[in-house]
Amino acid sequence: MPGVTSEASRNADYETATSFLGEWGHFQQRVFILLCLSFIPNGLTALSMVFLSDTPEHRCIMPVDLNLSAAWWNSSIPLEEDWSRGGALVPSKCSRYKLEHVLNYSERGLLPGVDVNLSNVPKEGCLDGWEFDQSVYTSTIVSEWSLVCDESWKKPLTSSMYFGGVLAGSFVSGQLSDRFGRKIVMFATIALQVVTTLIQIFCSSWIMFVILYFLLGMEQISNYLVAFVLGAEILGPQVRTLFSTAGVCLFFAVGYMLLPLLAFLMRDWRFLQVSFMLAGCICLPLFWFIPESPRWLLSQGRIEEAEAIIRKAAKINKIEPPAVIFRTLKNGGKTQEKRAHNICDLLRSPNIRWLSVTLWLVWNTLTIAYYALSLNTANLHGNPFFNCFLSAVVEMPAYGLSWVMFRWCPRRLSVSSALFAGGLFILIIQLIPADLVVLSITFEMVGKFSVSTVFAVVYAYTAELYPTVLRNTAVGACSTASRIGSIIAPYFIYLMGSLTALTGLLSLLLPESFGMPLPDTISHMQSFPGCCQKRPYVITDNKEQESAAEEMSLARQSVTQN
16 A cells, blocks of 8 residues: 555644744635635525525415305305414315305305304315415415415425435535635535526426525535635634634524525515525625635645745735745655545444444434524514524524533533423423413524534534544534434424434433543544543554554454454
């Protein structure tokens, strides 16, 4: 096996070579702000289905040329109990009395409820379509293509198709950015997102809309993930932490907060899509201000281009760069024989297998809870725009709390307590009477606050639990598991409370990583379950012996399992 450059050594060489730039110069500030701004359109589109596919009040259409008396015209739609309104009687949304019977009674002069027992009148579906209330929305995709009653299954499927695109984009974006570069893929997917949204505005059918929405999911997650990686690779260690947590999350939340405002101003789903397209267009000029990742250029052997970017950064920061910046990397660095790790290593030994399965369940449930709560804001009592705005606003303090918890609190306790509390509040919502609107919304927002807090902590917690040789692979696998959760989230709006609470208890089995060094190899990992133990490993300088021991251990496990 040929020698390859150590990833840790290469990272250390890069950090050392570029340390003269400092951490927070004008160059880093510009990259930080511009990349953060690129996340705002993602916050707009990620949860746009809250308004694009909201279901207005509706009832069956009665033919206007039908010669009915006023009494029968007002009684042509049967009344049904609506338990979301405390059991009040409301006109049926999916049925009407058979027109031939109603017309016959009207012509004979019989009165509904007096001469005719309405419970004995046969019913039929809405054969002539539906009329939708336009007091809240002028148009949504539900009213556009009548996605109600027998066609109501298409509404959650629309959301699932979008998240299916997100899942596909998660697989593709990393490979594309590794092949063609971070900057190119980021702005290419933003441009494609603009074009796809433009075509979507002129959709003539639900099928066409869903196909484009799948593509939109791929493009949205691609530019999100690539921008995340680009910032992490350009910025220094301290600023990188701030960017990866507060920067990304807060600016995404800003876009989420703008969503209900735009939806309030533009009640037609097509005009709302126009605002999404314009937000993407505003990001395109950033192409000329955000550089390519020097780390990626170095990995491709394009050292001169990487040096040019660093020299330009030094000029912006008003710092004199050394004559040769990447001297160590030009000399090839140190090489070592090293076993290539892959996703199969996440299941190879019992310890790492149970850790991985538990984290996959935590990520999956967390995503179900987050998106189910976010997508459910339009179904809450009260103003849907205000409810969505509240759902976005609670994420701001949640991300602030996650930063405090991550800095000073045990990881396992933080994740478990917040998850359990979120599930408990969601369960309580089901017990609140429908007329207590404010209390119901308050409990849902507290649940959203808890879930958002965990979402910000679990990324870094997962990275701390896995060794360096598997860290990227493990986080990617957990992210993929979370995408499955987002696909099924539209179907779990009313079933997630108990699931979230139970997962919070399950997370107590995870090892604790607070105040402990990051593991470098699989042999450094803590034991699972970690609820009754905390075993820090001893850092040694003899990495070759540790790697050899790890290889022998994995080989023995492979032979045993085969």
